[in-house]
Amino acid sequence: MIDVAAAIICDDKGKILICQRQGGGNCADRWEFPGGKREPGESMEECLIRECREELGICLELDGLYADLSYAYPDGTIHFNFFKARIQSGTAAMNVHQKICWVAPERLLDFDFCPADEGIVRHLAAGR
Ligand SMILES: Nc1nc2c([nH]c(=O)n2[C@H]2C[C@H](O)[C@@H](COP(=O)(O)OP(=O)(O)OP(=O)(O)O)O2)c(=O)[nH]1
Numbered sequence: 001m002i003d004v005a006a007a008i009i010c011d012d013k014g015k016i017l018i019c020q021r022q023g024g025g026n027c028a029d030r031w032e033f034p035g036g037k038r039e040p041g042e043s044m045e046e047c048l049i050r051e052c053r054e055e056l057g058i059c060l061e062l063d064g065l066y067a068d069l070s071y072a073y074p075d076g077t078i079h080f081n082f083f084k085a086r087i088q089s090g091t092a093a094m095n096v097h098q099k100i101c102w103v104a105p106e107r108l109l110d111f112d113f114c115p116a117d118e119g120i121v122r123h124l125a126a127g128r
């Protein structure tokens, strides 16, 4: 099974950073919480800090695990850890994404997220 860590990054106004994936591949053009696949020898936390440095050029401070779930995609099941986080340093840049955007939690419902994120999006939009 593939392990993926993803970050729910909040700013000081409570907005959340979301990112649109590139076309092609799994979840093409869908919105996601930034992150990626764990590499051998890494913890999920280490993976997430590395992915956000690589993909967005930011250094994260993690605020704990928000959700732990698995989702069966047609080409395999992915196990996810979603962490709450804040930016410790840097400004998010588009190194690998089509678009990035800070949105209020209730606005998350307006975006076409990866199928695995549906429950998370509903929870966040409800203020939980
Ligand atoms: N990062 C991220 N991936 C998600 C989310 N929801 C979801 O279904 N996924 C899926 C899409 C991908 O199949 C997988 C994550 O892989 P990824 O493409 O981000 O992996 P990566 O950054 O390590 O990139 P790569 O080296 O494999 O190209 O999980 C999410 O909220 N964030």
Ligand SMILES: [Mg+2]
Binding pocket: 034, 035, 036, 037, 051, 055
């Ligand atoms: Mg990624």
